[in-house]
Amino acid sequence: MSVNLAVVGATGAVGRIVLEQLALRKLPINRLKLLASQRSVGKEVRFADETLKVQLLEPDAFQGIDIVVASTPDEVSAEFASWATDAGAVVVDESGYWRMDPKVPLVIPEVNPEAIHDHQGIIASPNCSTTQMVVALAALHRHCPVRRVVVSTYQATSGAGLAGNEELYDSTRSALTGKTHPAKTFQYPIAFNLIPQIGSEKEAGYTSEEMKMVYETRKIMGDDDIVVCPTCVRVPVTIGHSESILVETADPISVDKARELFAAAPGVTLVDDLDNKQYPMPQDCEGKDDVFVGRVRKDLSSPNGLAFWCVSDNLRKGAATNAVQIAELLIQKLAAASS
Numbered sequence: 001m002s003v004n005l006a007v008v009g010a011t012g013a014v015g016r017i018v019l020e021q022l023a024l025r026k027l028p029i030n031r032l033k034l035l036a037s038q039r040s041v042g043k044e045v046r047f048a049d050e051t052l053k054v055q056l057l058e059p060d061a062f063q064g065i066d067i068v069v070a071s072t073p074d075e076v077s078a079e080f081a082s083w084a085t086d087a088g089a090v091v092v093d094e095s096g097y098w099r100m101d102p103k104v105p106l107v108i109p110e111v112n113p114e115a116i117h118d119h120q121g122i123i124a125s126p127n128c129s130t131t132q133m134v135v136a137l138a139a140l141h142r143h144c145p146v147r148r149v150v151v152s153t154y155q156a157t158s159g160a161g162l163a164g165n166e167e168l169y170d171s172t173r174s175a176l177t178g179k180t181h182p183a184k185t186f187q188y189p190i191a192f193n194l195i196p197q198i199g200s201e202k203e204a205g206y207t208s209e210e211m212k213m214v215y216e217t218r219k220i221m222g223d224d225d226i227v228v229c230p231t232c233v234r235v236p237v238t239i240g241h242s243e244s245i246l247v248e249t250a251d252p253i254s255v256d257k258a259r260e261l262f263a264a265a266p267g268v269t270l271v272d273d274l275d276n277k278q279y280p281m282p283q284d285c286e287g288k289d290d291v292f293v294g295r296v297r298k299d300l301s302s303p304n305g306l307a308f309w310c311v312s313d314n315l316r317k318g319a320a321t322n323a324v325q326i327a328e329l330l331i332q333k334l335a336a337a338s339s
Helices: 013-024 074-086 113-118 128-141 162-176 208-221 255-264 316-338
Strands: 003-008 029-036 044-047 050-053 067-070 090-093 122-124 146-155 227-234 241-249 268-270 291-298 305-312
Touching: 003 013, 003 074, 003 316, 013 029, 013 044, 013 316, 029 044, 029 050, 067 074, 067 316, 074 090, 090 316, 113 316, 128 146, 128 208, 128 241, 128 255, 128 268, 128 291, 128 305, 128 316, 146 208, 208 227, 255 268, 255 291, 255 305, 305 316
Parallel strands: 003 029, 003 067, 067 090, 090 122, 146 227, 268 291
Antiparallel strands: 044 050, 146 241, 241 305, 291 305
């Protein structure tokens, strides 16, 4: 069956990739509507072999729409989601606003696809840093329960949107000429620098980005006993989040078994050959949809521990691709219901 689908935030960095994914994955779309704020209304956007005009995001914009894929700031999602659900559409939302709402499923299709059946009009897509980590952890968790995770992230500037990358470029040009570019998007100049703060201060000295990884991981994996200790760092890379992950499981998992599990897991690509300098790096993962895992090794401090390195394109699997995959699940559900 074909559906009428709207993309909210169609002109943003993630929205553009959503459109690419919709075309690439050949979703059965009868009518596609592009919605954005007033400043983008009238812009022309290419989709497959069509040119579509962006329309205004307003209450009447969702009449006749079946599925909405949205990439907007939290406050925008909080306002428009009810417009869409009142019109009978299902919203796949990439903002952080709905993720921890107990009535809203938080979905990664490779991990908990069954959760979409519990939606009440809104399905949330997780934070980018959480998504790639949980895709990798799920490969182990299905074999032996995960009990503890210590993760350090190295997150690209595109995680802060187009303005993040622009600030990296401007900051780098200034640094190369001996000048200091004033930081606007980030707390400090990002060129040739690392900033160990992403998000605002939350509980016990952790940031909002770090606490997302704690709470979202438990919700997606359906296990409140999993403990997560995160440190999130902004790095001068444009696309591709990297994560150093130490995981403890209920029983020991050998390195060979872990590699076997990663290699067989949906959405995971194993690149792990240290002797030949083969491991995931952001420059190799950009533009790809999988989560890449390498440097798999035993934790020297715990018999039940494993350490590994994880990289993924934060604009794709961390955002656009995951949302489009959820839309695919919804279409499959609608098709099954109508058959």
